[in-house]
Amino acid sequence: MDISFFSRGIKLSRRVKPGKIERIPPPGRVVLPLQQGSGPPAEPSIEIGEAVKVGQTIARGASNSGADLHASISGEVTAIEDLHFPNGTTVKALVIEGDGKDTWVEPDRDDKPLIASPGELLERIRCGGVIREGSDTKSLAEVIGEAMSPRGYLSPTGSAVAKPVRHIAVRFSDQDPHLDALAALTATIGDETAELDLGVKVLATITGAEQIHFVLDNKQEAPGVDKLADDNDYSVLHVDAANYPCLSSPMVARAVSGKEPDTAFKRVHENGILVLDVNTVLETALAARDRRPVISRLITVGSLAGAGVFEARLGTPLADIASAAGQKEKIGKVVLGGPMKGLAHHTLDFPLTKEISGITLFAQDQVTMAVNDPCVGCGLCAMVCPIRLTPGMLSRYCEFSSWDLAQEAHLFSCIECGCCAYVCPAGRSMVQFMVQGKSELLSTRRSES
């Protein structure tokens, strides 16, 4: 029995009405890292000096399920350069100098994509460069391909290792309440649900999912989406997205199935539930029907004062986006993603990539520094942890290098949501401890095996 009523997760403020989506014009020069999302980098398939059109494949996904990469402006590929990622790695990136004409490749539309075989659809998704936004940012073809191929869920001994996808849950709001790109997108969908419908059906055809769920914020009104769900017998679920992290994949999985998935080690799909952002579904539809690849990204540009939603071509320098968003104060911190889970980067001289769901800018006087005082044992963290861990204990184990104790206390179940650090009065960098503990344990395990 759980007697922790009223206490899991944290309340964050949320804007009720998302703004309009603004388009940022194609920039004159784009930098496209070969790695977009997690997974190995793609292989360049063009030569330096070659002319490219918008949507033309410029790099092929690694292995047979990696997502392709496409030119996001028309022009000439001028260089391959090194780019430093916020996570510390260096990745090769293709540079395209634009010709300002924005010419697209010839469209290749297929009006009846649902007749195509699942394998063919999967290949279109891969070629379309779709990644699973908002969660593990893996290539979508890799994620759902695993559910499709018998190898995916049968180990050599024949026992099931992963369940095929039975439910697909589509998120219509961002996980981080400070981001509202998905809500804005949902508002613009209105009654034009043909693409959403198609995307869902394509995914259901490939994975064989039986039940589709639409997950919306309880303040969101989307009659078109409701009607689509009604017509097709999909279930619609409203959650209070301000109650972070109730839109994270494990929480959504629990909400739709009533069962809690195990959160230890990142899973491809939890308890047979594939949780996707609505924009991933729309990209899937475009890739399957129009063979139109992913060349732009919808992002929230936020500061603590307010936010706006923008659509920009991949490879657009973040500095351009920030100035288009009218950021005036002196910036002290740049976070790729939302304030709860985003990754801080030391510079705005970085291109927009597929996995960036937002940019959060902090003015210099808004930057909080970690204090990292010793844990006072107040237990606030244990009260908010959505995974019902005892983060204070875990952080102490990690602080004093008691990795084994941390593992016993279910360190690997931590979803790094940051709720514990948000409330900790001692200002401890809780997530830092968790991440460090996990990587220590994984590296010892690797060196032992």
Next chain:
Amino acid sequence: MINQRFVVSISPHIKNGRTVRRMIVTTIAALAPAALWGFYQFGLDAVALVAVGITAACGTEALISRLAGKSSSLSDGHAVLTGLVLALLVPAGVPFWLVIVGAVMAILVGKMPFGPLGGAPIYPALVGLLIVATSWPNEIKSYVQPTTAPTELKVEGAADAEFPRDAVFIDPSDEAEYKTADLFMGKQVGPIGAISPLLLLLGGLFLILRRVARWQAPFGFLVGMGVAAGIGHALDPGGCASASFHLFTGSAMFGAFFLCTDWSSTPVTPWGMFLFGLIGGGLAVLLRIAGLPYGAVPWAIVIMSLATPIFDRITPTPFGKVASHA
């Protein structure tokens, strides 16, 4: 803007702004009504004792930090809280030196040896209180007649009263004469800050609403006391007072809301907190009946604190894990 260097840190990038200092200030604020009621009931002596307790605790902490060559931790307010709690848990008639010794001991023995805040296995103020209560068992019982109280309350003979021993001084046969409502409204004799169950209850609820404390431990404690006293009273009405009497006298309410909710000396898991309180409450009644000279509630909580690491092992089953593996 290009190449400008920004601050880099791990997520999350926002915090709710809560600090240790703010939480301690909230606790002190929650104690204030009960303290003021004590001042009203016991007069200037009580005010002076509290001032002396706080000063002694802060002075000791400052001195030790300095001797140990550490930066002073006074600013978090914990020394103030320790001195305050200690002074609120003694009767208004105790000599000043007793409170000074208690406060010095609380910091010297109860807090500082365990390093920074959060290390103390026992609530520091209780360490100080129990050291002086055990060393000077007669002085500690210097109860004073409150300003407003039913006339039949007898202060005389407090030292050899039968029960409940930690604060109240009345004869079991007199119990019927005491109106539960009077006790609840704070018209009784006892430690300075612990005589008003009503104000302590309100302060405790304030702490819980401000999320400084959790409800499980206080609830468990009150249930534990109530059930234990109820059983005892049913079995032997002459030897054990009724549940309401136990709950509204002595430092029961104070203990439930302000001692059971300490940080480092109490568990942090939901069931751990509840059981900690439940068993602690039962133990407190047992100690009262068994005739502990002073401070059954503080003693019960200190004993439970020693078992806190065990209660902390009662962790909830993590998300998505099967209960049997937890």
